[in-house]
Amino acid sequence: MRKYPSRLWVLVLLLALGLLPLFAGEYYVNLSSQMLIAMIFASSLNLLVGYAGLTSLGHATYLGLSAYSSAWLGIKLGLGHAFTAPLAMALTTLVAMVFGWIALRATGLGFLMLTLALSQIIWGLAYRWVSVTNGDNGLSGLTRPTLPGIDLNVSANFYWFSLVVTTLCVAVIYQFANSPFGASIEGTKHQARRMSAMGYNVWVIRWITYVVAGFFGAVAGLLYVYFNKYIHPSVFSIATSAEVLLCVIAGGASTIIGPMIGAVLIVFLKSFASAYIERWTMLMGFVFLLIVMFLPQGLVFAQWPSWLQFKGKGHSKSSGLGVKS
Amino acid sequence: MNWALEVTQLRKSFGNVVVTQDIDLHVAPGERRLIIGPNGAGKTTLFAQITGEIHPDSGRVQVLGVDVTHESVQKRAHVGLSRTYQIINLFHKNTVLHNVALSLMGISKQRFDAFHLLKPRDAVYDRAFDFLQQVGLEDKAHKLLGEMSYGEQRRVEIAVAVCQCPKILLLDEPLAGLSKAERQLVQQLINELPKSMAIVMIEHDMDVALAFAEKISVLHHGSLVVEGDRDTVVNHPKTQEVYLGH
Amino acid sequence: MQIWTLQTLNSLALGGLLFMLSSGFSLIFGLMRIANLTHGALFMLGTYVAATLVRQGQSLILSALVSMFCMAVVGGLLERVILRRLSGNAQGQVLATLGLSFIAADFCLYVWGGDPIAVSTPALFQAPLEFLGVRFPTYRLVVLAVSLGVALALYLLMERTRLGAMIRAAVDDMGMARAVGIPASLLFTVVFCLGAGLAGFGGALAAPIFNAYPGLDADMLPLALIVVILGGVGSLFGTFIGSFIVGFVYSFGIFLVPDLAYVILFLPMVIVIAFKPQGLFGRAA
Numbered sequence: 093m094r095k096y097p098s099r100l101w102v103l104v105l106l107l108a109l110g111l112l113p114l115f116a117g118e119y120y121v122n123l124s125s126q127m128l129i130a131m132i133f134a135s136s137l138n139l140l141v142g143y144a145g146l147t148s149l150g151h152a153t154y155l156g157l158s159a160y161s162s163a164w165l166g167i168k169l170g171l172g173h174a175f176t177a178p179l180a181m182a183l184t185t186l187v188a189m190v191f192g193w194i195a196l197r198a199t200g201l202g203f204l205m206l207t208l209a210l211s212q213i214i215w216g217l218a219y220r221w222v223s224v225t226n227g228d229n230g231l232s233g234l235t236r237p238t239l240p241g242i243d244l245n246v247s248a249n250f251y252w253f254s255l256v257v258t259t260l261c262v263a264v265i266y267q268f269a270n271s272p273f274g275a276s277i278e279g280t281k282h283q284a285r286r287m288s289a290m291g292y293n294v295w296v297i298r299w300i301t302y303v304v305a306g307f308f309g310a311v312a313g314l315l316y317v318y319f320n321k322y323i324h325p326s327v328f329s330i331a332t333s334a335e336v337l338l339c340v341i342a343g344g345a346s347t348i349i350g351p352m353i354g355a356v357l358i359v360f361l362k363s364f365a366s367a368y369i370e371r372w373t374m375l376m377g378f379v380f381l382l383i384v385m386f387l388p389q390g391l392v393f394a395q396w397p398s399w400l401q402f403k404g405k406g407h408s409k410s411s412g413l414g415v416k417s
Numbered sequence: 418m419n420w421a422l423e424v425t426q427l428r429k430s431f432g433n434v435v436v437t438q439d440i441d442l443h444v445a446p447g448e449r450r451l452i453i454g455p456n457g458a459g460k461t462t463l464f465a466q467i468t469g470e471i472h473p474d475s476g477r478v479q480v481l482g483v484d485v486t487h488e489s490v491q492k493r494a495h496v497g498l499s500r501t502y503q504i505i506n507l508f509h510k511n512t513v514l515h516n517v518a519l520s521l522m523g524i525s526k527q528r529f530d531a532f533h534l535l536k537p538r539d540a541v542y543d544r545a546f547d548f549l550q551q552v553g554l555e556d557k558a559h560k561l562l563g564e565m566s567y568g569e570q571r572r573v574e575i576a577v578a579v580c581q582c583p584k585i586l587l588l589d590e591p592l593a594g595l596s597k598a599e600r601q602l603v604q605q606l607i608n609e610l611p612k613s614m615a616i617v618m619i620e621h622d623m624d625v626a627l628a629f630a631e632k633i634s635v636l637h638h639g640s641l642v643v644e645g646d647r648d649t650v651v652n653h654p655k656t657q658e659v660y661l662g663h
Numbered sequence: 664m665q666i667w668t669l670q671t672l673n674s675l676a677l678g679g680l681l682f683m684l685s686s687g688f689s690l691i692f693g694l695m696r697i698a699n700l701t702h703g704a705l706f707m708l709g710t711y712v713a714a715t716l717v718r719q720g721q722s723l724i725l726s727a728l729v730s731m732f733c734m735a736v737v738g739g740l741l742e743r744v745i746l747r748r749l750s751g752n753a754q755g756q757v758l759a760t761l762g763l764s765f766i767a768a769d770f771c772l773y774v775w776g777g778d779p780i781a782v783s784t785p786a787l788f789q790a791p792l793e794f795l796g797v798r799f800p801t802y803r804l805v806v807l808a809v810s811l812g813v814a815l816a817l818y819l820l821m822e823r824t825r826l827g828a829m830i831r832a833a834v835d836d837m838g839m840a841r842a843v844g845i846p847a848s849l850l851f852t853v854v855f856c857l858g859a860g861l862a863g864f865g866g867a868l869a870a871p872i873f874n875a876y877p878g879l880d881a882d883m884l885p886l887a888l889i890v891v892i893l894g895g896v897g898s899l900f901g902t903f904i905g906s907f908i909v910g911f912v913y914s915f916g917i918f919l920v921p922d923l924a925y926v927i928l929f930l931p932m933v934i935v936i937a938f939k940p941q942g943l944f945g946r947a948a
Contacts, residue, residue, distance in 0.1 A: 147754055197937050201698050204757065205888055206936060209929055212885040216925025272522055273531035279508065279519055286506045289468060290523030291494035330881060334761055341758070374769035380762025384755045385748060
């Protein structure tokens with residue numbers, strides 16, 4: 093039967109991660125912070141892609157909306173982070189509720205196209221609505237939250253802050269995905285018709301999953317804007333949505349650890365590419381092709397010990413995106 | 418009289434083809450009803466309208482007195498309706514135990530629980546195990562459904578439907594594609610189902626079907642042409658005509 | 664009066680260009696259930712190829728034909744080498760085309776650089792046409808005329824030729840089409856080449872209007888998506904109507920409320936999907 097990861101291993105891992113700033117230089121600490129943010133973002137999308145089987149190409153919307161809300165509320169209304177953070181998350185989740193309703197009028201490819209289209213509306217708005225977003229100039233001079241006695245502008249401090257937030261998010265997502273409700277989400281991926289016949293409200297299950305995914309995307313968005321202290325409309329681009337999707341499928345959809353590994357890989361590749369070869373977009377395209385054609389189940393599959401796979405009940409194999417459905 | 422299932426003047430057309438022609442059907446609680454008819458008679462479409470997967474153009478469907486005509490598919494499960502399918506659409510990548518557990522949770526409040534881990538030792542798995550015992554598959558509980566033989570999958574299908582303790586169970590060709598030995602097993606299972614459960618079965622295997630049925634409804638071109646107990650139906654000239662005629 | 668005429672013609676020209684872009688997308692999706700996200704990039708490649716040739720002194724029409732041919736070849740290769748390997752995996756195919764679109768876009772950036780390349784209108788069409796005291800930008804009229812011609816040609820292809828009959832049959836019911844001997848495999852490649860070629864041709868014609876710039880693909884693809892969603896997949900007539908609706912809404916939107924142009928554009932689509940998921944003219948998926 094399925095074994096849960098022993099708490100000991102998780103603690104050891106967290107400890108190791110926590111000690112990172114003591115051994116690594118500032119560049120790597122910052123890179124690691126970016127990886128943590130990407131982990132939250134990818135894990136949020138995975139609820140949709142891996143567990144509900146709904147591939148979205150518009151997830152950047154929630155990252156960006158949360159980031160912009162936090163920035164705008166701070167700049168225009170002068171609110172402190174204690175207010176802007178929950179407000180930004182609430183606003184973004186509200187949009188997720190509306191967009192989820194619209195996008196779920198369809199499934200499969202229709203859903204994909206709708207998420208893309210909705211995300212494009214926001215993308216266009218972000219560039220054009222200059223009075224609110226400052227258009228192509230973006231919003232700069234943003235601040236990180238102030239914690240009592242801790243200056244988050246110090247890279248190591250921000251890293252630890254991100255580590256705590258990431259751990260919390262992953263823990264919650266893990267529990268959500270492995271709960272009875274999580275089991276029902278997976279059920280709708282495989283046999284939606286049968287789930288209905290068994291008494292489940294498939295549409296509501298999907299919609300809730302969409303909203304929760306949007307919520308955690310918003311959390312990632314907050315960390316994202318705190319880290320960069322700057323936000324630009326390009327955050328809403330198809331490229332951003334594609335990147336996070338790549339994290340999910342490269343690592344292995346419908347596992348908890350897969351997207352996290354994917355996030356580390358993609359962030360690493362991106363920074364490596366930017367430093368040496370300058371053609372990140374093309375590299376990303378090739379990685380996409382490679383994964384989709386040759387490694388559709390993602391990197392996580394096959395050789396990992398079962399407890400690392402953190403999957404739902406009674407599985408021995410999950411389905412990656414490559415499985416015909 | 419509170420019928421387990423009451424279908425009134427059900428009508429459905431696809432374009433110009435009338436698939437269900439003003440059908441009336443009354444199934445008493447605990448009754449064993451058989452629906453037969455040549456291919457294309459509209460049996461599966463009738464089932465689909467009872468379960469809510471297809472919406473009738475007119476008419477009414479009531480389960481245990483509750484009008485479910487315009488209710489969703491999932492609502493009907495909660496009112497006490499279950500069905501099996503001609504083509505198995507269970508969860509091949511999950512264990513047999515999990516398949517039954519999903520069904521158990523489908524009508525339980527537990528399905529809303531997003532706040533606790535679903536652990537292997539959860540009570541729902543124990544209950545699922547009991548139902549697997551009823552269909553003789555308890556030793557295969559932890560095998561993946563996809564690894565089971567077709568006959569075994571059919572038995573899981575029955576466990577999945579029965580574990581919800583429905584008041585009315587629809588069986589859509591439960592014996593299709595089974596070997597002789599498997600057919601006997603499934604037949605036995607069906608015979609052992611609780612007497613409180615009304616069962617409506619579509620089946621082509623006449624030996625099994627006739628042995629099972631208390632009352633038979635014959636469908637042809639979407640209408641109910643003959644209805645009655647076994648002897649009445651078997652000897653009815655219309656039945657002969659439907660199966661041998663034109 | 665002049666302004667409204669100009670806007671109307673802009674809309675019609677855009678509609679025509681969108682038709683050339685979207686008809687290919689619609690055919691490919693209708694036949695192969697592949698949402699070809701590379702389509703915007705194919706259009707852009709067409710624009711860049713035409714821009715390069717025109718700068719070297721070639722005529723626009725020749726450049727357009729070369730673009731069409733090149734993109735048809737690219738499309739065919741794409742289909743044969745990559746998409747075929749993923750047959751049966753609809754999602755994988757979409758993601759593959761997404762990856763390819765990034766490769767293509769970055770390729771353009773690499774080869775042609777980040778600055779927009781202006782393409783001058785062919786000398787023949789530079790002088791505006793005067794009619795009833797109103798001046799019409801001639802090239803826009805030409806683009807409209809050409810796209811109507813292409814639409815007519817496509818119509819004749821689909822309705823009057825054997826190839827068209829085969830395509831329509833296969834779009835309608837692939838299984839049955841195969842059963843009666845229609846070579847689905849060959850058809851896929853042909854349709855993909857046709858769709859890609861149309862995109863390339865449209866891109867070339869668009870060069871004097873949009874100029875060639877990085878990001879053209881990201882601007883065009885969503886428009887194609889809306890057209891197809893509005894008009895319904897697999898319906899050439901729907902794509903035709905949808906193209907002009909989007910052309911009008913976008914042009915007038917940009918003109919009247921530039922801040923909200925995208926909203927005006929996508930909102931009707933969203934409304935249509937919410938109430939009629941198969942689009943205005945399409946058949947239920």
